[in-house]
Amino acid sequence: MCKDCANFAKRQKGILNNRDFKKYFGGLEGEKLKKVPADYTPDHPGIEYLKHKSFLATHKPTDKQVVSEDFLDHCGRVFKALNPLDQFLNRSMDKPSYAYHNFTQRLAKNPPPFSPHFYLQLSRCDSDR
Template identity: 40%
Template sequence: MATTIDKTTLTFLADLTQNNNREWFQENKPRYDAARKNYLGFLDELMEEMALFEPVAIGQKGKDLVFRIYRDVRFSNDKRPYKDHFGAYIAEGGRKSILPGYYLHLAANNNSFLAGGLWMPPADYLKAVRQEIDYNLDELERIIQEPSFKDRFGSIQGEQLKTTPKGYDKDNPAIEYLRFKSWNATMQLPDKVVLSKDFMNTVLEGFKAVKPFNDFLREPLRDIGEE
C-alpha cells in the first residue's frame, strides 16, 4: 500500500504557521520530527516509483532532496525562523541542483503544490534555453498544449523581462516564452487531495505530465557542464 501523508503532518504545519517562533518549535520538536519522517517516507517511495519513468530519481533518497526547515534570516526583513512548509527538489544532483527538475511543496491551508521546470538559471543556461525555444518553438508548444499538461498546469509561469531579451526581435513568434527568466509549471494540491489515499498516484501522474517539459529544458544544457 502506498505511503500517505498523515493528517498530523498538515496539522503541525498549520500550527507552525501560527506559532513561528523558537520557543514553540522546541516544545513541539517531536511533532516536527514525526511530520518530517512522514514526508521523507513519502519521498523515498516516490523516488522508487519515479525511477520507472525518470532516470534522475534512481538512487535518490528523500533526505538528499528535502530542504532545511530553518530559514536564513541574515539578509531578510522577514525574521520568522522557520519555513511553514516542507519542500523537496528532485533533479540530477539533489536539492542543490540548478538543472530542470521536479518540486513537491507540502503546506497547510490548501497551499501545497507540485511543479516542474527551471528556476532562475545562471546566464549561460538562460541563453541556451532561449536559443532552444527560438529554434524549436513548435516542439515547446506541442508539449504545453498536450491535454495531460494543460489540464494540470494551465500555462507556463515564472518571472519575466519587461523588455525584449538581448539578441531577439520583439516580433519573434516565440517572444512570449523568450521573455521568461524562469520556466515553471505549477499544479495546486488542495488539502483533501494531499490527505487522500491516492495522493502518491496524483503526484506521480503530475510529474509524468511535466516530464516532457523538463526534458525540453534540459536538452540544451547537456553540453554546458562539459565545456
C-alpha cells in the same frame, strides 16, 4: 539556452498545450523581461518564451487529494505531465532529467516514511490549538 527557447515555440503545442499539462499546471509562470532580448525581433515566434527569466510550472494539490489513498498515483500523473517540459529544459542545459526518471520504480522500492493520513492528523492537531 536562448536558441533552444526560440525552438521551443515550435514544440510548445506538444508541451504547453498538452491536455494533462494544462490540467495540472495551467501554463508557464515566472518573471519575464520587459524588452525583447538582443538579437531577436519582437515578431519572433518564440519571443514570449525568450522573455522568460525562469520557467515555472506549479501544481497545488487540494487537501482532499493529499489525504486520498491514490495521492502517490496522483503525484506520478503530475510528474508525467511535467516530463516533456523537464526533458526540454534539461536537454537545453545539458543536464540529465530527474523529475520523472523511474519515478514509480523508486517509489515502490523506497516508499516515503509517512502517509497522507499522518498529515491529516497533524493538521487536526494544529487546528485544536
